[in-house]
Amino acid sequence: MTIRIGTRGSLLARTQSGVIRDQLIAAGHPAELVIVTTAGDLSAAPVAEIGVGVFTTAIRNALHAGEIDVAVHSYKDLPTAPDPVLTIAAVPPREDSRDALVASGGRVLGELPPGSTVGTSAPRRAAQLNALGLGLEIRPLRGNLDSRLGKVASGELDAVVVARAGLVRIGRADEVTEAFDPVVLLPAPAQGALAVECRSDDAELVSILAELDDAPTRAAVDAERAVLAALEAGCTAPVGAIAEVVESIDDDGRIFTELSLRAAVAAEDGSEVIRSSVVGPVDNAAALGRELAAELLDRGAAEVMRSR
Numbered sequence: 001m002t003i004r005i006g007t008r009g010s011l012l013a014r015t016q017s018g019v020i021r022d023q024l025i026a027a028g029h030p031a032e033l034v035i036v037t038t039a040g041d042l043s044a045a046p047v048a049e050i051g052v053g054v055f056t057t058a059i060r061n062a063l064h065a066g067e068i069d070v071a072v073h074s075y076k077d078l079p080t081a082p083d084p085v086l087t088i089a090a091v092p093p094r095e096d097s098r099d100a101l102v103a104s105g106g107r108v109l110g111e112l113p114p115g116s117t118v119g120t121s122a123p124r125r126a127a128q129l130n131a132l133g134l135g136l137e138i139r140p141l142r143g144n145l146d147s148r149l150g151k152v153a154s155g156e157l158d159a160v161v162v163a164r165a166g167l168v169r170i171g172r173a174d175e176v177t178e179a180f181d182p183v184v185l186l187p188a189p190a191q192g193a194l195a196v197e198c199r200s201d202d203a204e205l206v207s208i209l210a211e212l213d214d215a216p217t218r219a220a221v222d223a224e225r226a227v228l229a230a231l232e233a234g235c236t237a238p239v240g241a242i243a244e245v246v247e248s249i250d251d252d253g254r255i256f257t258e259l260s261l262r263a264a265v266a267a268e269d270g271s272e273v274i275r276s277s278v279v280g281p282v283d284n285a286a287a288l289g290r291e292l293a294a295e296l297l298d299r300g301a302a303e304v305m306r307s308r
């Protein structure tokens with residue numbers, strides 16, 4: 001039986017799903033891609049308007065209906081609410097989580113004069129860019145990566161900000177003019193990670209896919225998404241979060257691993273940014289995320305998010 005992998009039709013989606021297909025085939029499991037058209041592919045409106053799940057609902061529906069066996073999602077596009085009949089059977093090793101600038105003339109952010117136009121539709125990116133106080137003009141941006149980059153090449157925009165992982169996957173990482181340190185621009189929860197999903201009752205497939213899972217990436221993403229869920233925010237919220245498994249040394253000089261989590265909530269005009277961080281056990285990642293979200297809420301995160 002050939003495993004049918006549902007994917008969006010964009011170059012990015014087909015490429016990342018193709019990697020999973022190839023890994024399954026290499027492990028002895030015949031697999032093929034099935035293209036599924038999603039609302040996000042049919043509309044050019046900002047995601048904040050067309051709603052959460054625009055890229056993933058149609059693919060999940062195809063899984064529910066048994067038209068496909070596996071879905072490969074960009075993890076950051078998945079709503080935080082779990083689907084009752086589906087399971088994320090694998091979170092493969094994460095690609096670069098950083099946001100990246102692609103600017104004309106090979107410029108880095110600091111070389112863009114006030115008034116420069118920077119394309120992004122993510123409120124999170126707009127908020128954090130505005131908070132830098134560089135006088136940049138943030139412009140809406142949608143569409144596939146190719147058309148986004150085209151707006152810089154054509155001169156319509158001075159720069160765009162996109163996920164570096166996407167450019168790596170489609171082989172265009174060389175066009176990045178600056179990869180942002182998370183201190184400057186905190187990425188979206190789960191940015192750069194994939195979620196490989198199937199029906200929970202498909203036990204054989206669950207165990208086949210589990211071979212592709214990377215435990216440190218899963219822990220990081222669980223923590224980041226728990227922040228988002230606890231803030232009751234979605235993928236279009238002005239919330240950034242990044243977690244990493246790090247090595248620490250205890251009082252007796254023994255090395256052990258911990259999960260380091262940072263998050264930020266920003267007002268869209270950049271007038272306020274609340275940042276916080278926490279370090280804790282790797283095996284309770286979601287609890288760490290909830291702990292950090294509670295601290296952000298204590299410090300006024302709900303008001304800051306509402307201000308957009």
Ligand SMILES: NCc1[nH]cc(CCC(=O)O)c1CC(=O)O
Binds near residue numbers: 076190192
């Ligand atoms: N919201 C669209 C989206 N979903 C996933 C990626 C990039 C790849 C990733 O984060 O895994 C992108 C494009 C972008 O944010 O620039």
